[in-house]
Amino acid sequence: MAGRNAVNKPKIKMLAQSHAKSLGRKRASRNSIQTRSSTSRYALRGTTAPRPTDSRAIALFTGETPNPVSKMTTNTLSNKRAKKIARNQKYLTQKQEEDIMMKVDNEIKQTNLDKVKKTLWDLIERNKTNGPLVLPDAEGTTLGVQSF
Incomplete structure (x- = not known):
């Protein structure tokens, strides 16, 4: 594919769509609830949402507690x-x-x-x-x- 400054350069619409798609992918991964299918199969059950097929019964003595969620940021004022x-x-x-x-x-x-x-x-x-x-x-x- 030709570069942006080439004579037969691609249309800006294609570049904008690609850019928006990658940003959307990042945004979706950041805001979505982590499910078992979107994480490793060894991820803790307390940190992921249950599958639709999982039992909805309350398990009192499983011993698993959700880990505290911390949002670290690299942005500074x-x-x-x-x-x-x-x-x-x-x-x-x-x-x-x-x-x-x-x-x-x-x-x-x-x-x-x-x-x-x-x-x-x-x-x-x-x-x-x-x-x-x-x-x-x-x-x-x-x-x-x-x-x-």
Whole structure:
């Protein structure tokens, strides 16, 4: 087959299909559940999915336990990316704190209208329980005029 730079080079569509196929194969092997048929026949039973023909009965005392699955990666964060993540985390915490403070402020703040309403309702409640408030005058009695 001719190289990419040759005169009779293959179509880009064929190259793209081949590339996509190999990437798909890698992706499928990475994300798929490991079955007995896709692994070695000596693989531990705890690490692979059962065959469709295997018994579905619960075996309590087989003694086999699944090994812990660890996902190791060779990808590392660059310094620039790490700083960006830290900065964004700081901004996020600041925003959350501001939101909490705004909620508290909104709950604490009362408009003048709310204060007047509260005062009037308190007066109404007090009149219901104690009756009308009568203030004595400086002279005389509450029942009539001053008498000597």
